[in-house]
Amino acid sequence: MFDEEHSAEVVAASFAGTPDPRLREVLTALVRHAHAFVKDVGLTGEEWAAGIKFLTATGQQCDDVRQEFILLSDVLGVSMLVETINNRAVGGSTESTVEGPFHQVASPARALGDTIDLVGDGEPCLVTGRVVDSALEPVPGAAVDVWQADAEGFYDVQRPGAVPSRNLRGLFTADAEGRFWFRSVVPRFYPIPTDGPVGALLGAAGRHPYRAAHIHIQVSAPGVRTLTTHLFVDGSPYLDSDAVFGVKDSLVRAFAAVDDPGRAERYGLPNPFREVDFQIVVRRDGGG
Structure with missing residues (x-):
């Protein structure tokens, strides 16, 4: 009994x-x-009832472009814990981090070198990288899915009608050497949505809602484990107190200032611009 x-x-x-x-x-x-x-x-009974009410409100906040339960999992550190347990970095592989609540829109296929910035605001940036395995052998044809906030700290789905759909999103195919490159803008740090129950929770706890500036990157290819990671902007505020605990030191890179008219013209960028390179090491299925 x-x-x-x-x-x-x-x-x-x-x-x-x-x-x-x-x-x-x-x-x-x-x-x-x-x-x-x-x-x-x-x-207490009152606290139990308040908890049920909170979870109910969390579910009611979810829609096609927003998942409040993912946000709740993120701010409690559960998303990062699950991600870390299931994707432990081995053999020098790139560390993973959370997918976040804004990967709800399919990224459009773009050619290598295309821009994902459809607005023209913000500091222009060239992102280059290479997808390799733990033996540093290239992964040709790897799918590199990227999405990011803009120079004001918003994703396209947060500003419907104000910016084009699929702004700052792109699906690239790495070349025969595993290389990829695209044009964008330097992302800004931003607050996670605070107009719902998760925002109220952070307020009650005296926690800030900000994420350090970053670009989301998800890499997949036949025979390798899909990797979801971030490219963080060195020097961004909140690197040491990211609201969803997503920052790992190995994922922080300098977005260097470049003053080179020739290179700017070659890549179709205004001069000067910022540049970052990010080698991504993925794991082969069943091994490193």
Whole structure:
């Protein structure tokens, strides 16, 4: 029978017949930890009701371009923990980080060297890189999906009608040597959405909502593990206090100032401009 002392054991036993062993393991652990939490903090009925109301509001905030539950997972550090556990960097591979809540729009295919900036605002930037495996052999034809905030700290989906759809998004195909390059603008740091329950939570906790400036990059190819990572702008505010805990030292790069009219003309950029190079090391399936 159910009692306070043995509550977790009683409820966990109800899942003993779950056919899927992994589901049984997860549900049993969830019950054990949830009951321990309630007992540890001495949760009141009013607090329990407030928690249910918060989660309900979180679900109601979700739509086709915004996922408030992902945002909640992000600010609690759960997204980064899951990502880190499941994508441990080995053999010198590039570290992963969170996908974030704004990869809800398909990136348009673009040719190498194209610009992803459809507006023309911000400091022009050339992004170059190479996709290689742990043996530093190229991964030809790798798909390099990129998306970023603009110079004011907004994604296209946050400014519908104000900027073109798919602004600052692009899907590139690496060449035979695994190289990729494209034109963009230097991204700005920005706040995660604060007009929903997650923003209210941060406010109640006295936490700021800002993310350090970055470009999202997701790399995939046959025979390699898909990698989701960030390219962070060195010197950006909030590198040491990113709201979703996504910053890793190995992913921070200098966006160097370049004053070279010849190179600017070659890449179709105004002079001067900024430049960053980011080699991405992916893992082969079943190995490094």
